[in-house]
Amino acid sequence: MILTWPTGWVGNRVLRRWGDVADPTADQIAVVVRYLRERRILVAPLMFLAPLTARAMPALIGPANDLGSFHLLGSLLVAWLLAETLGSLLPRRGALRTASLARRGWRGLVPVWAIGLHLGLTAVAVAFAVVALAMSGAGWYLIMVVGASSLAVYGIGWLAAIRPAAADDRVDGALRMRSARVAVGVGVLGSALLIGAGADRLASLARVSHAPAWLDGFAPVSLWASVALLVVALIGWSRVIGAPKHG
Amino acid sequence: MADAPRLVVNVTNGVPPWRQVRDQLSLLIAGGQLPIGAQLPTIRQLAGDLGLAAGTVARAYRELETDGVLHTARRLGTVVVALPPGLVADQVRALTEEYVARMRALGVVDIVAVVGALCQDRSIR
Numbered sequence: 381m382i383l384t385w386p387t388g389w390v391g392n393r394v395l396r397r398w399g400d401v402a403d404p405t406a407d408q409i410a411v412v413v414r415y416l417r418e419r420r421i422l423v424a425p426l427m428f429l430a431p432l433t434a435r436a437m438p439a440l441i442g443p444a445n446d447l448g449s450f451h452l453l454g455s456l457l458v459a460w461l462l463a464e465t466l467g468s469l470l471p472r473r474g475a476l477r478t479a480s481l482a483r484r485g486w487r488g489l490v491p492v493w494a495i496g497l498h499l500g501l502t503a504v505a506v507a508f509a510v511v512a513l514a515m516s517g518a519g520w521y522l523i524m525v526v527g528a529s530s531l532a533v534y535g536i537g538w539l540a541a542i543r544p545a546a547a548d549d550r551v552d553g554a555l556r557m558r559s560a561r562v563a564v565g566v567g568v569l570g571s572a573l574l575i576g577a578g579a580d581r582l583a584s585l586a587r588v589s590h591a592p593a594w595l596d597g598f599a600p601v602s603l604w605a606s607v608a609l610l611v612v613a614l615i616g617w618s619r620v621i622g623a624p625k626h627g
Numbered sequence: 628m629a630d631a632p633r634l635v636v637n638v639t640n641g642v643p644p645w646r647q648v649r650d651q652l653s654l655l656i657a658g659g660q661l662p663i664g665a666q667l668p669t670i671r672q673l674a675g676d677l678g679l680a681a682g683t684v685a686r687a688y689r690e691l692e693t694d695g696v697l698h699t700a701r702r703l704g705t706v707v708v709a710l711p712p713g714l715v716a717d718q719v720r721a722l723t724e725e726y727v728a729r730m731r732a733l734g735v736v737d738i739v740a741v742v743g744a745l746c747q748d749r750s751i752r
Contacts, residue, residue: 475637475638475639475640476635476636476637476638477635477636477637477638477676477677477678477679478633478634478635478636478676478677479633479634479636479668479673479676479677480630480631480632480633480668480676481631481632481633481634481655481661481667481668481673482631482668483666483667483668483669483672483704484668484672542671542672542675543675544675544676544678545676549630549631550630
């Protein structure tokens with residue numbers, strides 16, 4: 381937290397990258413740095429709690445449902461959502477309050493293809509998890525992690541659209557776009573990794589002696605598909621969190 | 628990208644915030660910064676940005692709806708549909724006073740005839 385404490389240099393970079401502000405003013409940078417520090421303070425305690433929650437999960441849900449590091453992914457995303465929720469509830473201070481009359485929404489923050497990619501990958505992850513659950517009676521926790529991660533991704537995106545505005549329109553737009561795109565980018569990668577977890581579970585089930593014959597053929601296909609989808613997700617992730625095109 | 632018009636509310640100046648919101652919206656609409664057809668933010672968005680209760684912003688919107696300036700529909704949200712009547716009359720009077728004063732300064736006596744001739748001129752839109 382100390383090493384990555386947001387500085388003016390970071391604020392400058394955020395504005396150049398997400399807001400297309402070629403020459404940010406000191407006031408604009410100060411707004412970004414204050415925002416980033418507020419979020420850092422809110423996220424840090426929750427991020428410390430996330431690994432503890434993840435560690436406690438196997439004991440709570442049973443070894444058959446253990447997903448290893450995927451508990452951590454879900455916990456971190458939910459911690460981020462909680463921090464964003466708390467951040468958007470922070471009261472406005474000061475006697476003089478300003479507001480832009482521009483209407484805000486999801487459109488323009490995240491490209492439609494990125495949402496489509498995330499939903500598609502999530503659907504495949506759920507499908508693999510449901511098959512694994514039907515075969516073994518265990519693995520419901522995989523479905524819960526996929527659900528919680530998706531809830532966090534779209535919750536963060538929704539909060540990015542509706543949270544109270546910063547004083548400067550360009551700064552405000554940059555911070556909203558950054559939150560929404562990073563959330564969807566992480567969601568895309570997370571869903572691809574959860575597809576891998578589902579495929580891995582199916583491969584383990586195929587090795588059991590009483591496994592149905594169709595699973596012997598399906599398990600390797602699902603493993604290869606999970607690798608291919610991970611490559612697609614990596615490309616999608618790099619594009620969605622890459623520098624957006626400004627009109 | 629052109630920055631959208633902004634509202635500034637001072638919560639300590641003694642003027643009720645709903646009136647500040649209503650008056651500033653009226654001025655922006657009359658001044659053309661918010662043209663007819665412009666969509667306004669939702670009540671919740673504006674209230675959140677200004678740190679006001681939703682009811683405060685809702686009252687400002689309601690007053691302007693009653694005056695026929697705004698219209699709220701389910702699909703489009705709140706949209707500017709007309710100029711504020713009182714402010715238009717004020718602006719017409721201010722422009723006319725300025726025009727008459729300038730014409731008199733130029734020594735024109737029959738200003739009504741000049742205006743009448745201009746009104747007949749179809750090239751002036």
